[in-house]
Amino acid sequence: MSKRALPLRLLTAATLVLSGSLGAFAAGETADPSVVATAKGAVRGTVRDGVREFKGIPYAKPPVGDARWSLPEPAQAWTGTLDATSYKSACPQPQRYDLKESSDDEDCLYLNVTVPDGNGAGPAGRKRPVLVWIHGGAFVGGSSALYPLAHLAKAGDVVVVSMNYRLGVFGFMAHPAFDADRNGGYGLEDQRLALRWVRENIAAFGGDPDNVTIAGESAGGAGVCMHLLAPEETSGLFHKAIVSSAGCVTPLPDVAKAVETGRKVAAEVGCGDGASALACMRGKPVKDLLAAQTKVAGSSIVTFMPVVGTRTVPLPGSKAIPQGKFVKVPAIMGGTRDELRLYVAYAMQTGQSFTKDNYADVLKETYGANTDAVVAQYPVSAYSSAPSAVGTVWSDFRADVGINNCIYLETSKLLRKTVPVYQFVFADRDAPPVTTNPGFEMGAVHSSELPYLFPHYDNTAAVAGPDLSPASQDLADRMVAYFTSFARTGTPSAPGSPAWEAFTADDKVLNLAPGRIGHFDAGAAHKCGFWKSLYPEVLTQ
Template sequence: MGRALGRALLPALLLLAGGPAASAATAGEDGRRPVVETDRGAVRGREQAGYRTFEGIPYAAPPTGPLRWRLPEPAARWAGVRDAGAPGARCVQLPAVGPGEPSGSEDCLFLNVTAPVGGPAEGEARRRPVMVWFHGGGFMNGAGDLYHPGRLAAAGGAVVVTVNYRLGIFGLFGHPALGGAPDFTLADQQAALRWVRGNAARFGGDPGNVTVFGESAGGLSVCLHLTSPASAGLFHRAITQSGPCSLSAPARSLLPTMGAYEPFVPEHRTVTDGLAAAVRLGCGRPSDEEVLRCLRGLAPGALATPELMLRFSPVSYGTALLPAEPRRALERGEFHRVPVVQGSTRDEMRLFLGQTLGAFPIPDPQAYRARLRAAFGARAEQVEAAYPVAAHPRPALAFAAVLSDASFICPQLRDSRALARHVPTYDYLFDDRHAPDFAGLPPVADFPDGASHGCELPYLFDTGLAMSAPQRALAERMTGYWTRFAATGNPNTPGSGPWWPRSPAVLSLAPGPSGIRPVDAAAEHHCALWDSVARTP
């Protein structure tokens, strides 16, 4: 159990095409059930207060049977009006946290559209900006319908699309019989973006103004699109939330048996794992054709095991869709020239570390030093000098600060320096240390969540969580920043700035009169130290 937990914990918790333009839902209105004609057939959605939703729209054919582990193919056309009043099936996955059986379906390549009611306001462009959301979940769980973007549509005036994509072994398997590791997960997302290009105008959106955004694995997905040649022309702006291209976690940082967390791995590693997995599954056949026939004949439950879903959660590079390791591509300037917003939360790693403290506590300074030595070796004393235990309420919180800065915040700022050499780049640090409990995990004694991983999501999406008046005001400001950036490539709105392109300052986002302000995040989070650690062979 310890080894499986060690391999699983970090990724498992990384959660939680054109035709004539038509105004949103002009055809076949039925009370509060608007109808839109897509390029595959008509869909009937639902009208809410200020926005309309169209859910469960297929953007590709079901990747089942002989289409398992094939690049996505076009969805079939349908006759009549398809009901789009409820989400489609989620992709096969295991529970985000804890034991449990697989859920979902391989027939899962659906997306959801949320659009403002009515046409653009007077003085606005004829079509609205489009925002395409890729969910988090470590590439192992999650779904587009978990995120409700009504505020982004009604208050921000954006057409928002949330997407399902294949997960774990179903999306990131590799084997010589497949010609390598084709990155089906990335291919699914690109197919969804092509659907957006062909259908956005039918929902009142501008297919020439598409922003990709996502958090955690969704943020890593945005990184993939920035650096995948096949994503060229499919989007025009990018927002990466808690998922920088350089994200990593050192070995033994959370658990003694846990290796380094790497979201992107070379293709040959995935193929080697795929060969071994096929043999264990009883499909070590003499020919590639027989191997695939055997693997495609297995029930989804035989593939959706914790070990296999975890092993095939990293994305392969050195492939046709992702030729280079993303962080190296950024360093070399090999990415699409679009404006970028990047951000992290101040206490990213508290979410992950807190779930391990029961089994592997950090009760005193000696235990803290031992954890530093295990994670950073010869650099441990240097790290302790920058993060003295006396500067934190307890040793575990000192270690959480170390991991947050080393794994998320400083890698983000390092990536932003590379981006800013070529494109406008805006950085934020979310710092509401009393944010609503979005993760819903059991509390850990004497270990507050703070501004942990994912806690900015209720400020953008409708979660139903209670907020104070200052927090609601922050949510309004953030909605304005995100949708203004989607509309113009600049997040500033009248009276809400300044948030300027890349400079030493980062915009801190917190509630209260002085909560939104520039900070020197690189200095406050010891990024000179972590940059030197990253350069160490």
């Protein structure tokens, strides 16, 4: 049974001043719309442009010292009124590609809440739907501060929450010295503690704790999948799910494989894996552990990721979903049409070349003995450049990375047998750039849909987040309507837009492109039948 927030009670500003502390109080609205009383203490945010923003609210104790590689614990209560007008540090992460974020601050477990209107809970005191956004970043990077929440909250009339969570070696590394039940899953456990915070506190912000949608993109979408796959841990924490650019049936490492990686990291910092290893690693500076993470990962983008076979993630999606061992809620699934062309661009930034002459060799690194069949199905001569060709192949299917269109379809084919599923492909090939110009046509690449939901989302140091074109802005407005109506009712709809039909066995998904919203056969477009013939153990449906 969901634990509800405590009864609402008005706390006037005068009361706060006279008491000197909040001590024992009930969570709820206050006379000042910029102040909200949470279960741990009052927070003061900012009221502007039709929203109230609360940034940097602690939901967990800092995971430092002996708390490093431990389950997160709820934040301690505070006295007075906490300043919640600015974002806190991103969780520790190295500099990657030409991206903005990097951090060495472990005191990072904070969340943000944005509420429509200057005050109150909405018309006639109605509680609003809640959308909890989980940021992406390949489980090694990213930050909640990169996603401006105001437009989504205001345009969709929803309460929006975002959070930071531990990353890389701090959040997704396994090791023999760690808790066997949670090995490799501390970042996911952070997310779950944030969801418990939402359940206990969001009513104070005018949100409905019984109508919570969890949503995320890339690693954030994969996080949503992991919460779906752990019903004994997460049931009651959310009621709908939106997964963008992640597949819930992506093959994941088991504990044994993940521990091998953890041992390599420990060895890099001189700690081994004996009885003293945990204390040794807890004593190492953040920068040393990040350097070890970078060295062990090399060029791989999937070295640190969720681990299956623990209480955190008991079973892979390919087993859990057919067995009915998942949280049964309505879901939106999807991604971008040209997903992994972005990673071709990133590879080029690190010096890798993609030419017509090495096309087959590049594909062989991913597809091995199946390379000849792949080259025959995707001849390089059919594309404007070798990088475009490689990016198209990778975007259709890669067995080692969960970012591809056939994996998304596989997830929906399994889920639809039990719950309503709505599938989309973001296909605006004139989307704003998300990295510096690589010299080939990028199209609708990984993360290119984010500025449509979060205007001026900007994660690239070399590229300023431009305004959308009128046609793209129209698409953005429709996307916000689709997604927030789903958060409200469980059925996505947008005024004046085509009806979004639930996914069925015919592979028809909603194409999201300016002026061309409509259903198409995604299985045929991404040649999923061909890929199933090569990888029947992954694409089973």
